[in-house]
Amino acid sequence: MTKSLPPKSLVLYADDDADDRELIREAFEEFSSLIDLVTFDKGSELLQFLQNYTPLQPGPCLIILDVNMPGVDGKQALRKIRMMDHIKDVPVVMFTTSTLPSEAAFAQAYGAGFVTKPLHTQQIHQIIHELINHCTDDVKERIRNQKGN
Amino acid sequence: MTKKAIGLAEYNELTQEQQLDILHRDGAYVGKRKIGQQTVVLFQLYGFYVEVYYKQYRRQIDHTLATNDVNIVHPYFDQINIKGLNKDKDDK
Numbered sequence: 001m002t003k004s005l006p007p008k009s010l011v012l013y014a015d016d017d018a019d020d021r022e023l024i025r026e027a028f029e030e031f032s033s034l035i036d037l038v039t040f041d042k043g044s045e046l047l048q049f050l051q052n053y054t055p056l057q058p059g060p061c062l063i064i065l066d067v068n069m070p071g072v073d074g075k076q077a078l079r080k081i082r083m084m085d086h087i088k089d090v091p092v093v094m095f096t097t098s099t100l101p102s103e104a105a106f107a108q109a110y111g112a113g114f115v116t117k118p119l120h121t122q123q124i125h126q127i128i129h130e131l132i133n134h135c136t137d138d139v140k141e142r143i144r145n146q147k148g149n
Numbered sequence: 150m151t152k153k154a155i156g157l158a159e160y161n162e163l164t165q166e167q168q169l170d171i172l173h174r175d176g177a178y179v180g181k182r183k184i185g186q187q188t189v190v191l192f193q194l195y196g197f198y199v200e201v202y203y204k205q206y207r208r209q210i211d212h213t214l215a216t217n218d219v220n221i222v223h224p225y226f227d228q229i230n231i232k233g234l235n236k237d238k239d240d241k
Contacts, residue, residue, distance in 0.1 A: 017181075019188070019206045097178030119173050119201065121208045 007058060008036045009139045014046040014077065015039070015066035015095070020117065024064070024095075027128045034142050035061075043072030047080055055086040061139045064131060065112075067096040067103060075103075078110050091134045154195040157217050168213065172199055180225030187211070191225050198222065 011028065015021050021039045028037045040046040043065070053059065063081065065074035072080075074094055082088050093113040096103065107114040113134045118124045132143060154175075160168060176192035176199065183189070188206040192199045197217040204211045214221075222229075 023207050099175055099177060116173060118207055119169050120210050123173060124207070 008034060009061040009135070009142075010058070011035050011037045011062045011064065011135075012046060012049070012060045013037060013039045013064040013095075014041075014043050014069065014074070015064075016041050016069040017066065020066065020095075023118075023124070024128075027124055030128070031132070031143060031146075034139070034146060043069050043074060043077040047072060047077055050081065050084060050087050053086065059087060060090055062131065062135045063090055063092045064095045065092060067094050067098055075106055078107070078112055082110055091136065093131055093134045095131070156195070157197040157215055160194070160197070160199075160215055165213070168199075168215075169210075172201075172213075179222065180228035182224050191221065 013021065013024055015024075018041070021041070025037055025039065028035060038049075040049065046063070046065075065077050067074040069077075074096070078092055078094065081090070081092060091113070092110070093115050094103070094107040095115050095117060097117050099116055104114045113130075115127055115130050118127045132140065135143075155171075160171070163171070172192055172194055176194045179191040179193055179198070181188060181190045188203045190201045190203070192201070194215075197215060198219075198221045200214040200216075200221060202211040202213065203209065
């Protein structure tokens with residue numbers, strides 16, 4: 001009897017800062033058996049990717065958006081995501097260097113989380129778990145199970 | 150947690166761990182620059198500025214520099230998001 005593994009969950013991350021993309025990519029390696037991280041250096045590229053997604057495909061379990069990006073920024077991307085019927089309920093986190101209350105309020109108004117980028121190593125671990133906490137329940141459950149093994 | 154603005158002198162009296170916690174919580178990112186291979190990030194914190202010099206970006210900090218000299222902003226002028234600042238002002 002063959003046992004099939006569940007497909008990996010998909011996390012999408014848009015950030016124009018190559019250093020931050022690399023940081024998150026490395027941080028998510030811990031979950032690489034469960035999660036595929038796909039990164040975009042422009043908000044517009046993320047939106048294009050989502051527009052090409054069909055409702056029949058399993059959607060991403062989490063979308064992480066940098067706030068300050070040239071062109072389509074994180075806030076514009078979030079507004080558009082919430083208008084896409086097949087994607088609008090996916091958890092989104094604004095991942096930002098900003099601590100402005102107005103930006104946190106914007107994220108809240110659009111049902112998104114708000115996580116400030118880390119300053120140093122000790123904060124990275126905590127922040128990755130904050131990001132994971134925004135994932136769908138089934139993903140969190142699988143991560144818990146993996147850690148229990 | 151209630152935010153409490155502190156001055157530069159009080160900030161300098163804190164341990165590095167306390168300084169970084171406050172900077173992460175309340176610091177407003179201004180910009181990032183490179184000096185050779187080293188990455189430096191500038192934050193505005195209350196009424197002064199803090200530059201973070203990294204050994205390894207967002208991982209290992211070499212040292213930080215806190216000052217109330219506005220000239221520290223000059224290398225970051227091209228990155229200052231005036232649109233964002235105006236928006237925040239409009240929101241108030």
